[in-house]
Amino acid sequence: MNLSSPLPYPLDDFDYRLLDSGEFQKLERFGxxxxxxxxxxxxxxxxxxxxEWKRAEGEYNYFKGKESGGxxxxxxxxxxxxxxxxFHELTFKMKPTGFGHIGMFPEQAPxxxxxxxxxxxxxxxxLNILNIFGYTGASTLAxxxxxxxxxxxxxxxxxVTWARNNLELSGLGDCPVRWIVDDALKFLKxxxxxxxxxxxxxxxxxxxGRGPGGEVWKIENQLSELMLHCKQVLSDSPLFILLTTHSPGFSALTLKNMILKFIPESCSGVFETDEMYIHDNGSRLHLPSGFYSRWRNESVK
Ligand SMILES: C[S@@+](CC[C@H](N)C(=O)[O-])C[C@H]1O[C@@H](n2cnc3c(N)ncnc32)[C@H](O)[C@@H]1O
Incomplete structure (x- = not known):
């Protein structure tokens, strides 16, 4: 698999399109x-x-006055x-969920x-990589x-079952993947x-979020603790750290600062820190869709 794309946003070989956006809604094609x-x-x-908007087979709306849950x-x-x-040589199963997701976050494609x-x-x-909060496994498959x-x-x-199924669908069923249903913090400890x-x-x-035993996850209270535990399980010469969020109030710089605070001092590296977006084919605008900060170790090849 070679996922390289000359486009700023990898639209070729991706059977997803953001067709239009506006008036607090987006029109998307998944397959x-x-x-x-x-x-x-x-x-x-x-x-x-x-x-064009009437082509939609389904519409998700938040409950009145809410910005999640609908x-x-x-x-x-x-x-x-x-x-x-x-997506290139990967295959993901799509299905609408009660949270309004369809099973994949297209802004993560880059x-x-x-x-x-x-x-x-x-x-x-x-290389031994950890994907926590892995959802339906797109990054795990990558x-x-x-x-x-x-x-x-x-x-x-x-x-986790959905992610396993995606791995099989992508013809990667024999790859060394360990599947864990657990609370992120408990697992790291x-x-x-x-x-x-x-x-x-x-x-x-x-x-x-909640862990399987009802453990409460609140990003503003627990991200520091999560990063500390991540640091404790990093190898002596890690290759990379990738942190993304969709949480209001968490900017790209906040994410970079969180990584900076917790990567070992001995590691030199390169940061890329920016807004995630989805290219809108209708308006030609980029729809803001969260933030990312990623760090790669320059001293490791
Ligand atoms: C935003 S989704 C991750 C999306 C995914 N990384 C992607 O781009 O496709 C968040 C995931 O965190 C999981 N989650 C929520 N609370 C958790 C916890 N305490 N421990 C582990 N996973 C949790 C949810 O089940 C959900 O799958």
């Missing part, structure tokens, strides 16, 4: 299925005519077991490419496809006690 979902950042007018209205019957979506290229260009053949071992952790058994170390850590913590 051959169209949906309207909330886009609180899209404060501008829509570009495409109503007839419900779907479907206008057509969708495949009961979901449908596949291609990060999957970055992970893929970093691992492929490394001379190391024994690591596995590039040839490194990966541990995928998520609190939701259903998400245990790994530290056991002396396990990782050469790269990927994390996309939610604003709020």
């Amino acid at each position: 051959s299925h169209h949906f309207i979902r909330p886009a609180p950042q899209a404060i501008w007018p829509k570009t495409l005519p109503d007839a 419900e779907w209205k479907f206008f057509k019957k969708l495949p009961k077991d979901g449908w596949p979506l291609k 990060n999957w490419i970055w992970i893929d290229e970093l691992i492929r260009s490394s001379d190391r053949t024994d 690591v596995a496809g590039a040839g490194a071992a990966v541990t995928h952790v998520d609190a939701s058994k259903a998400s 245990r790994e530290h006690r056991r002396g396990r170390r990782y050469d790269g850590i990927i994390m996309d913590p939610p604003t709020f």
